[in-house]
Amino acid sequence: MQESDWAGFFADPQALDSDAYIKLEYYLECVGDPELAAAHFCAEQSTAQWRRVGSNEDLRPRFGARVIGLEVLGTQPDFSYGIGNAKGEPVHACRVTIAHPHGNFGPRIPNLLSAVCGEGTFFSPGAAVVKLLDVHFPDAYLAHFEGPRFGVEGIRDMLQAYDRPIFFGVIKPNIGLPPDVFSDLGYQSWLGGLDIAKDDEMLGDTDWCPLQERSRLLGEARRRAEVETGTPKIYLANITDEVDRLIEQHDLAVANGANALLINAMPVGLSAVRMLRKHARVPLIAHFPFIAPFSRLGNFGIHSQVFSKLQRLAGFDSIIMPGFGERMHTSDEEVLANVDACLGPMGSLKRSLPVPGGSDWAGTLKTLHDKVGTVDFGFVPGRGVFGHPMGPQGGAKSIRQAWDAIVAGVSLDERAKTHTELEAAMTAFGGRRS
Amino acid sequence: MQESDWAGFFADPQALDSDAYIKLEYYLECVGDPELAAAHFCAEQSTAQWRRVGSNEDLRPRFGARVIGLEVLGTQPDFSYGIGNAKGEPVHACRVTIAHPHGNFGPRIPNLLSAVCGEGTFFSPGAAVVKLLDVHFPDAYLAHFEGPRFGVEGIRDMLQAYDRPIFFGVIKPNIGLPPDVFSDLGYQSWLGGLDIAKDDEMLGDTDWCPLQERSRLLGEARRRAEVETGTPKIYLANITDEVDRLIEQHDLAVANGANALLINAMPVGLSAVRMLRKHARVPLIAHFPFIAPFSRLGNFGIHSQVFSKLQRLAGFDSIIMPGFGERMHTSDEEVLANVDACLGPMGSLKRSLPVPGGSDWAGTLKTLHDKVGTVDFGFVPGRGVFGHPMGPQGGAKSIRQAWDAIVAGVSLDERAKTHTELEAAMTAFGGRRS
Incomplete structure (x- = not known):
């Protein structure tokens, strides 16, 4: 030149x-x-x-x-x-x-x-x-993009959950369980107070845990939990699969009672997600594999906030992303940039619910809430619910007890004195002496 | 643990x-x-x-x-x-x-x-x-994957081109030209001896150069060039687009005379490519955007040979990849690993034609051939054909003259004495004094 x-x-x-x-x-x-x-x-x-x-x-x-x-x-x-x-x-x-x-x-x-x-x-x-x-x-x-169909408000309306975070949980063991015992874990977590029990991002449609059977059992379990608790619940089924199966997997899982769908955005491809968005009748929720290798270095690659914006553009109603703390190799600044990418103005596109995750349990909720500075986020423990010594019901209860303490302005230590599940969580996950 | x-x-x-x-x-x-x-x-x-x-x-x-x-x-x-x-x-x-x-x-x-x-x-x-x-x-x-339908041998059979590299060219200016003048450039390059004239990886279906009109004109131009030269030719149309348009874009372009299709593998998604592969009736050829940010660092990310293997698995008949030389920020070792990923044994999957590219012209062909050590590769100049001072016909001729010199064991300098197009290429691109 x-x-x-x-x-x-x-x-x-x-x-x-x-x-x-x-x-x-x-x-x-x-x-x-x-x-x-x-x-x-x-x-x-x-x-x-x-x-x-x-x-x-x-x-x-x-x-x-x-x-x-x-x-x-x-x-x-x-x-x-x-x-x-x-x-x-x-x-x-x-x-x-x-x-x-x-x-x-x-x-x-x-x-x-x-x-x-x-x-x-x-x-x-x-x-x-x-x-x-x-x-x-x-x-x-x-204006040419559909964006989220439900967004933050749509998910809140489904759950009738306002003025607080949305409580997710990743059913664990993440892979290897057959559908019946797996669905029972989800059921227990809903009874304990989770809004959304979800499949792990690595759990797809396999011969040892077929989506057909898993979504049927978890759909039934969700409806039972809704009746027993008097509260709407979501079963978030992972339909990550080959692109030419996405529509049929959507139809199957939704017919069986899954009322939100998890898709590993980048492994499936953002454009395939946009295709699914045009068809989908339930919220679409993104998981984050295949982004960190682009985004982790300070001065090379592609910043993760670009991917959050693109996921919202493709139509995700909620975006699970690496959260705070050293465990997730992501700076606070980067997490907050991704939260902003979900919630900040973006033409007429609806807001996407950010879910910063990674090794969460009752004791990490306050820090997360303080850092994001809004209740418009999802909280997504795995082991913190499903590895709880009192089982998933106790695990879910410990999360809700932690939130109640935050709302009441009471310390977790104080609240734990009268709430066994929180006490057990602090012993199991917080290094607390029982 | x-x-x-x-x-x-x-x-x-x-x-x-x-x-x-x-x-x-x-x-x-x-x-x-x-x-x-x-x-x-x-x-x-x-x-x-x-x-x-x-x-x-x-x-x-x-x-x-x-x-x-x-x-x-x-x-x-x-x-x-x-x-x-x-x-x-x-x-x-x-x-x-x-x-x-x-x-x-x-x-x-x-x-x-x-x-x-x-x-x-x-x-x-x-x-x-x-x-x-x-x-x-x-x-x-x-064994569960379809892999390439045509592979190296299928592309050779289509072109009736054996025992030599396959000569591609990227029509330039890459974006901005209307279909009529764009197609004339392709036509000229075929007359000069190119096997495959291709759309740039950034040229999609746009209002200023719609795929419908472009593929119709280039399909016609290809057939005319085949009659005039007595040689089969390929128009490689870029159908990179949203996933829910891939099948219709395939059908449209192929009906119009495109006889191979370019897809930007990672931006579209490998699984969407696998979907298209099941439908496609012509060779699918991959371009490489969105891989370097994963693969450039020595000790972080994902090696590019993994992507080459995955592209072959997804069904690409040919894979365009960053080639040799400093310009492409890729070591010789890495290019050769990608060539091997295309040509090496991989169950019963057909071989995929590797096309290492980047700022090529007649003068880089011998080095490329020597380095890959086989004739089973594609050569893909852009400016080296379409920026040639005698136009695309002269540019294409200069490439074929360079190959003839290699086969004859004659130096390019020697051959250029009697071949005007090669001489002009060496002056324009090789820093040679005319």
């Missing part, structure tokens, strides 16, 4: 029709002139060649991605992470903001991904280290 | 039924006892709780993933890449080989991914840095 050509990949954001562009934030390490690197980066993700040989046409004004912000954060002797080859030249760490014309691909998730975090992004010349930090969609683009 | 429990996640590989296990190779950094970390790692990706509270059952013998190899590669003061927190303890870099029972999830790509590179893999306690290096499927598992 000649220096005279760079200008075609830069723009004053005020001069652009903001409805026509997706705004992208990237971290980028490059050698040489950062402006040239940023221009190349835009060319690679849009119209790398902007005219035919022998023609004077210029495709850039309509089809070019444009640099609308460029900040050099610092200079370092080499690329980060031991990749790339700076050949002794200084490496500039930059933050680049790009306006990308979505007319290049339209409201299609696979084509969006191919443009904003595909070959162009990760194979720009001399820029081996790059991270897509965030994406901002104009309302005009979002 | 108690020390007495670890043994349940270890096995002597000789004692296991090899048909029942997928073999996985991981790089893993951990603190504390590496054996405990490896046992935890297996537990997290299989049956983390192996018995109900109050029960003496043990789900591990059937459902547990097992360590079958553990090598400590070295010890370092902290985790790599500035993630995780070793709290002053030494970090052990390990290579762990695991036998994972595929009966836990069955022959389903999304469930396979969730198990072997999902939450269990990337959220094992105290092990923030991990990379899935390779995966080996037993024939009994592979």
Whole structure:
């Protein structure tokens, strides 16, 4: 690219029709002139060649991605992470903001991904280290997407649960149990006070625990628990499967009494989820495998908040995500960014219920509530309910007792004196001496 | 986990039924006892709780993933890449080989991914840095997959092209041209000797270049080129789109004369590709966006050869991948591993044609051929054909002239003396003085 050509990949954001562009934030390490690197980066993700040989046409004004912000954060002797080859030249760490014309691909998730975090992004010349930090969609683009059908309010209405978190639990042992004993664990947890008993993200439709039988038994157990407790409940069945089985698995599980469905978003594919969303009659809830390998590093890959936004775009009513604490290898800041991606404004799309999870039990509820700063979240223990020494009913009770203590402004220690299940949880999971 | 429990996640590989296990190779950094970390790692990706509270059952013998190899590669003061927190303890870099029972999830790509590179893999306690290096499927598992319908031999038969590489070209400018001028570029390239003229991976079904019109014009142009050259040709149409449009886009493009289809494998999703494979009547060819952010780092993420194997499993007849040279940020070793993943034995699955690409032109063909060491590959220039100063016909001729020189054992310099198009390519792309 000649220096005279760079200008075609830069723009004053005020001069652009903001409805026509997706705004992208990237971290980028490059050698040489950062402006040239940023221009190349835009060319690679849009119209790398902007005219035919022998023609004077210029495709850039309509089809070019444009640099609308460029900040050099610092200079370092080499690329980060031991990749790339700076050949002794200084490496500039930059933050680049790009306006990308979505007319290049339209409201299609696979084509969006191919443009904003595909070959162009990760194979720009001399820029081996790059991270897509965030994406901002104009309302005009979002208007083409269905988004969540139920959202936070829809899930609350189903459960008649307001002004408090939604209490999930992952039935454990996660894999290996036959449907009858597995469903009994779910039943016990509902009696104890869970809103939503769920299949593990690794439990699919297998010969030792077929979805047909499992959803039939858990659907029945859910209805019995609703009658006994006088409270609506949700059985969240995992229908993660090959794409050409999703619709039939939805129909089967819902007919059997599953009233929400779990899908491992990235392993199944976001576009397949969008397809299912058009058909689905119950809330769709995302689990997070296959995101951390993109998102864990500070300056390489794709930030997890991008995936949360895309999952909401694809139509998930709730998004289970790595939560707080060292165990989940995720900073508080990153968890909160993902919570915001679920709950913050996004055109006319409904809000998605964030469920930050990981090794939770009654004792972690207050911290989680304090950190997210809202009751619009889901709490999803596994062992904290199903590994409770008094069984899943006691485990679920310990969670509700912890919430009651929080609402009453009483410490867990205080509340545990009069509530056996909470006391047992604190001994089993909190390192407390009984 | 108690020390007495670890043994349940270890096995002597000789004692296991090899048909029942997928073999996985991981790089893993951990603190504390590496054996405990490896046992935890297996537990997290299989049956983390192996018995109900109050029960003496043990789900591990059937459902547990097992360590079958553990090598400590070295010890370092902290985790790599500035993630995780070793709290002053030494970090052990390990290579762990695991036998994972595929009966836990069955022959389903999304469930396979969730198990072997999902939450269990990337959220094992105290092990923030991990990379899935390779995966080996037993024939009994592979037998459930369709794999490529055409494969290398099928593509050769379609083109009647044997004993040489297959010559692809990416029509450029990649995006922004209307269908009529775009199709003329493809036509010119076929006349010049390309086997396959292809849409760019970013060119989908857009209002400025609808697939309907584009595939109709390129289908016609292909047939004309076949008559004029007396040689079969392929128009490779990019049908990357939302999953619920893939089948109709296949039908439309094929009816119009596209005789192979490009799909951006990971943005669309591997399982959606498997669905399309069952329906498709023409070769399916993969492009590589959305893989590098998983695979570029030496010791974190998922090795690209895993994706090549999965793409072959999903049914791709040919796989376009990052090729040799600094421009593509990929080591020779990694490119060759991906070539092997396409061509090496994989049960009864057909071989997939590897297409290592990136800034190719006539002058890079010999190096590529020498490095892959076989003629079973595709060569995919973009600008090297469509940015050629004599236009796409001249560009395509320059590629064929380069191959003829290789076959004749003549240097390109020598051949260029009598072949104008090769001479022009060497001047334009090779830094040669004219």
